Amino acid sequence: MEEGRLDEVHNVHKDMEALALQKLAEMEHAGNLSDYNLTREDFGLSNTTMTLLHSVLTEMQSLLAQINASHLADEQLLLDLAEGFAQCNSDLSSRQLQSQNLSTLVSGASSSHDACRTTEQTLSGQNGTAWLNYLGKGTEALPQDVRNCMQAYLDGYNPQTAEHLQAMIDCAATISSFFGSFEPSMGTLKDTYFSSLHAVNNQSEDCRVEQSTLESHFCEYRQQLTDSCDAIDTCYQNVNQTWLQLLATIAASDSRREASYTAAKKVICYIQLLQSNLTQAAVQACQDLVVDTSGLAVHIPDPAAKQVCDSSPVADFPCEPAWVQSEYLNKSWYKDPPQIAPDTCISCAARTSTTTTTAPQALANLAAFERGTCAIVESANVPSKVWCVGSSVYGAQAGNKVDLGQGRTATALASQASGNHVCALLDNEETKCWGDNRRGPLGLGDDANRGTGWPVTGMGDVLPAVDVGSNRKVVKLMAGHHFTCAILDDQSVKCWGFSDAGQLGFSPNAVSGGYGNNNDEAGDAPDEMGDNLPTVDLAGNPALDGDAGTQSACAIVQHPTDGRQLTCWGRNWEGQLGRGSVIGDTKSAPTYVPIDLGTDLHAVQVSVGYRSACALLNTGAVKCWGVNDFGQLGRGQPSSVTPNVGRQPEDMGDGLPVVDLGTNAGTPRKAIYIAHGAWHVCAILEGGGLKCWGRNHLGGAHPQLFPSQPNIGDFPNEMGDNLPFIDLGVGRTAVKVAAGRDHTCARLDDDTFKCWSGFVNRFYWQSLSDYDL
Structure with a gap:
């Protein structure tokens, strides 16, 4: 009720008391105190005054009723607000039910992942056994009689008699009998090995999905539970703040109501005696009137206590050491042989901030060549969905809107930072390449460029698909400089194009019996592709991923007993093969030597540049080796101190330092994707932030640091926390990055692009988003 009205009653009380005392004094002066039966006329009160007094009496009675109603309303306010505390708890209960459901999903995903890895371990063991059987059969000693017969043939038979001729026949029969059974036996063992290998690889892919599902569900669970605890804290804090304010207001109202209620009661007392019997005793009784205000005391209910929200189940979460230890490293499939290593963990922060949660092949939608970039843009007004910008000298740009044939769309792209050709996997599982074909990297049996001129020639339906062999298809493309490699569906690797340093994994002009036009190139002449093209010798280990650079290529393989291994082949003058060896190249050296x-x-993941390479490790760290002329190894040392890394044994292994990517709350930052340009490297970190280092010619690596730092990473204090993130725009994060010769392009989380470089000709580096897609 209105405070003014409560305050006014005190004035009325004073007036009524003064009026009663005045009339009492007048009566005493008149000597009428002995008459106790006086009427109002004896008080000297007019009809008008008496009417007014009656009106005031009515008003005071109404006021009393309102004061009672006001106190009851305040009690109701408290009851209603107390319900707010209960509602906070009720909301938490609802949220906790959702959290429990997610917890159940997490438990199921964890069990599923464990079961998947256990099966993978079993299959890996079977594959290891199959390999040993296969290898053992192939290396077992020949029976003595077969060896004797073969040696006799090698020594040269000189039959003189029929017995000698019969001995020859018998030897031939012995040899024929042995190899007649050896060949099908080896075939069976081979089939068993590759069958078990495919089973392991298929299982591994299934487990990768299971692991991603587990981590994703746990991050959702953590977010839900954390939000629930934050929500009840906020809810309770807000309600409690209002509660305390209301209690203070009611306390003040209580005091005012009680005083006003007492004053109103006394007003009524004075009016009643003025209306009937005005005496000293009556006046004194009104003055001394004690009013019972106990009924006006507001009852304060006890609010419900805040329900406990336990967030301890998500105190450890994906990628945190304790969580990884519990979910992965303590499991029998990791601790017991054959060890099954989990895939790279994707943190909750990275899952929240970026969509980069899939395998590198699924991210092959952006590719940079020497002076340009191609991207798969689903919303583009281009049938193939491939849009290219940059130099069109050799045809890599292919007229911007790339025509891959009627009804054909691209699913993945590949190009190389110092190269000028691009390859694409299509929706019909074919492979097409275009651009610079001077050394046969397009694999079309000639050396004619495709995609040049205006209008563009050699594209669309007239652009042939690359022939990689009977019943074979490409699952991963790796474009190098003047050459191309591909991982096939049987997890073998084939390379074609230029092989001056052994980067194809074989020497085309040294193949037994001749090969095509017998030069250092494969794929530039008829009959050099398809089944005639050899596979890279990876010692029978299936390839999982890889990349190609200027004169070298690398592959991540699955060894049956030692797990994942990285091997590189081609040029090694700068140590880019990471072998700890001074060999110049692999033209006459094995292609398969695991990198320590x-x-x-x-x-x-591996990414190869001009004459250096970098690997993203299972810990989220990055290591680089090879030439260091522009700081691309990120070691904070000039080339005069660290010119080449990887040619000495001590350069590699534990002696090879990780790239300092900075810290977050004192913890080293982790990378989730890397891209090596010609002479600079970029890494997307957890959370979607992007850092680049190496040659910064006109700002091609890091525009914010140009011109103050033409190279980044070649001197102390240029890496780590001193290396700022690339400014991608407010709230934007990177989901893919591609680096060219002196430019960089990033695909952002809102599916737009940002590119930067210092090339004067804008079409070399222009943002893909600037075009009408």
């Missing part, structure tokens, strides 16, 4: 990346470390 350090204790318990293996590569989950």
